[in-house]
Amino acid sequence: MSGTELGFAVSVFLACAVEAVEALTIVMAVGYTRSWRSALAGVVVAMALLALAIAALGKAITTLPIAELRFVIGLLLLALGVQWLRKAILRAAGLKALHDEGSAYEHERAAALAAGASVGGWDGYAFVVAFKGVLVEGMEVALIVVTFGANQGRIGLAAVAAGAAVLVVIAAGIAARGPLAKVPENTMKFAVGVMLCSFGIFWTAEGAGLSWPGGDAILIAIVAVVLAAASATVALLRRAAPA
Numbered sequence: 001m002s003g004t005e006l007g008f009a010v011s012v013f014l015a016c017a018v019e020a021v022e023a024l025t026i027v028m029a030v031g032y033t034r035s036w037r038s039a040l041a042g043v044v045v046a047m048a049l050l051a052l053a054i055a056a057l058g059k060a061i062t063t064l065p066i067a068e069l070r071f072v073i074g075l076l077l078l079a080l081g082v083q084w085l086r087k088a089i090l091r092a093a094g095l096k097a098l099h100d101e102g103s104a105y106e107h108e109r110a111a112a113l114a115a116g117a118s119v120g121g122w123d124g125y126a127f128v129v130a131f132k133g134v135l136v137e138g139m140e141v142a143l144i145v146v147t148f149g150a151n152q153g154r155i156g157l158a159a160v161a162a163g164a165a166v167l168v169v170i171a172a173g174i175a176a177r178g179p180l181a182k183v184p185e186n187t188m189k190f191a192v193g194v195m196l197c198s199f200g201i202f203w204t205a206e207g208a209g210l211s212w213p214g215g216d217a218i219l220i221a222i223v224a225v226v227l228a229a230a231s232a233t234v235a236l237l238r239r240a241a242p243a
Helices: 003-033 036-061 066-092 101-114 124-152 155-176 185-207 215-240
Strands: none
Touching: 003 036, 003 101, 003 124, 003 155, 003 185, 036 066, 036 124, 036 155, 066 124, 066 185, 066 215, 101 124, 124 155, 185 215
16 A cells, blocks of 8 residues: 555545544434434435445546546545634634534434424434434545545545444444543544645646656645644634634
């Protein structure tokens, strides 16, 4: 496995882990409060739709010529990366509340309790909430899997990294029997934002015809520059923020 492949596998793993933690919180809230059977049914249906989306998007995007493919993928990753990094910077600077899985769990649990009793043995509320939570949290991951995998011709590797992240999060959730509030989720989001922006810059420039000095090795320098710029932005925002 090359350094570039390892880098994108780690990026996919971290991104999927972050989204899986948030989806797990939603599923556990409705599962423990209302119905595990209905909640897990929603998870299965959402995962099936995500798998179909990955297969369809992967097949469509790989029909593009390699230069256009890298340019399009680079722009998509930049768009996602900027979104992730902007939120992470604001949280690190204290201008946006840190994401707290404990609070999110209690919020979902309160909503589930207030939704009324289920009818018969099937709980439509638990099914819909679990389905929506997994599908919404998983869509960005599906896009990341497709873009990273298609550009390198390694959709299988990206899918394996995503699957491994899901399994790790599920195992941790079963062991904890509750939301994974101690996971450094905000730090992980910062790292994912940096990686997505770096790969986005690298592949957009390659797709536009730029030949990077040093080839793939230049990614290390790009990551370092993006990380330094993001860290500097956090420091500036902290100084500028009112007491």
